[in-house]
Amino acid sequence: MSGYLFYNVIGVIILQINRLFEIIYILLNKKSITAKELAERFEVSVRTIYRDIDTLSSAGIPIYASQGKGGGISLLDDYVLNKSVLSEREQNEILYALQSLSITLTPETDKVLARLSSLFNRNTTNWIEVDFSPWGSNxxxxxxxxxxxxxxxxxxxxxxxxxxxxxxxxxxxxxxxxxxxxxxxxxxxxxxxxxxxxxxxxxxxxxxxxxxxxxxxxxxxxxxxxxxxxxTTQIDVCLNISAEGAYRVYDEFDEEDITKNNDGSYMVKASLPRGDWIYNYLFSYGPLLEVIEPKELRQEMKNRIKIMTNKY
Known part of the structure; x- marks a missing residue:
């Protein structure tokens, strides 16, 4: 799923959840309201409101619509919102999932989170933060x-x-x-x-x-x-990385590509994308890394080291 489609779907879901809860709260405090009034309040079509009513009804909420003069959308008079349908763990999972979506900056997210926290009698806990900007970003x-x-x-x-x-x-x-x-x-x-x-x-x-x-x-x-x-054509490489580079080895390569040698160093056999970037990447290890194969990559590393040496 594309980034646009993912966030668009999430935004639509959050908007609908908030609208559904808003409808329930309105009906709990008001005997009846027309679909047209709800449509105007949420700036959606009457057809969308009726779809919301069907969704709530399918979820077991005793909501109904009556036709004619004085008609409208109502809840059964003796209905009380039953939060015990969800276990405590399920309630927490819902709250935590919404909190992790705050990075989308969808205004409705905080509204839904606040409503559900109140409904479940829980204080929101800042247990997670999703931030896509790099460390050290200004x-x-x-x-x-x-x-x-x-x-x-x-x-x-x-x-x-x-x-x-x-x-x-x-x-x-x-x-x-x-x-x-x-x-x-x-x-x-x-x-x-x-x-x-x-x-x-x-x-x-x-x-x-x-x-x-x-x-x-x-x-x-x-x-x-x-x-x-x-x-992104690939090149198969064989690298020898000293024991001091262990902190990067397991961060940057799959475990099945790594063999630990008797002296504590690591032999890495992996496929990397071709391109000029690969030299900068390999040189970032400094003296901790030696290219074993392929020979042409090893030779190019030598040539570039010679050029750097001549500068000093």
């Missing part, structure tokens, strides 16, 4: 991340300056599709209007980000998948 970095997320959700085109892998600067105008966290960095997958194709942008290389008033329609996501596959 306020500008956090705002940039939030702006991208909002552009994805609202399907608005964004513009920014971008520094490519070779350092060239270009102005990009894109239709943002999805935020991706990969190899300790955040990326934006988008349809680049400047290049007329799908591209993946590293967020730390983006600057002067602006959300434009232009909107866009959803494209075929197969295009970005094909583009990803074309850009």
């Amino acid at each position: 306020e500008n970095g956090t705002c940039q991340f939030t702006m991208i997320k909002n552009a994805i959700l609202s399907r608005q085109i964004i513009e920014f300056n971008y520094f490519g892998s070779s350092g060239e600067k270009s102005i990009r105008k894109v239709e943002p599709v999805k935020l991706v966290f990969k190899v300790n960095a955040w990326y934006l997958q988008a349809f680049c209007l400047t290049r007329n194709t799908y591209r993946t942008f590293k967020i730390t290389r983006m600057s002067d980000l602006q959300m434009t008033p232009e909107s866009f329609s959803e494209r075929n996501f197969e295009g970005i998948k094909e583009n990803e596959q074309a850009q």
Whole structure:
């Protein structure tokens, strides 16, 4: 499921949950109300209200609609909202799930959370926080991340300056599709209007980000998948990492790819995406890593080390 579709579905669900609870609370304090009045209150169609009534009825709420003059939507007179239908554990799971969705910044989330906490006689506990911005992000970095997320959700085109892998600067105008966290960095997958194709942008290389008033329609996501596959051919590597690098080995490689040697070092056999990034990644280990295979990768590492040595 795409990032846009996921958050859109979550937003719709939260809005509906809040509306259903609001309808129940209204009816508990009012004998009857018309579907038209409810539709105007929630700014939805009368048909949507009747669907909500069917949902509540299917859930066992004794709600009914009467026709004619003086008619409307009502609850049975002796009905009391029964919270014992859910166990204490189930109540907690619902509250915790809603709390973890606060990152979506959907205004209705807090309303639903407050209502359910009151209903279940519980104080909300800040046991979880979901924050997609990188550690150490300054306020500008956090705002940039939030702006991208909002552009994805609202399907608005964004513009920014971008520094490519070779350092060239270009102005990009894109239709943002999805935020991706990969190899300790955040990326934006988008349809680049400047290049007329799908591209993946590293967020730390983006600057002067602006959300434009232009909107866009959803494209075929197969295009970005094909583009990803074309850009991510793999290379099989064999690495020897000293014992001092253990803290990274198990963070960055699968356990089945790791063999611990008798001297405490680690032999890692894995597949990594091809590209110039791989050299920067391997060099980030410093003297803790030695490339064993393939020979061409090992030789290129030697060549780059020689170039660096000559500079000193």
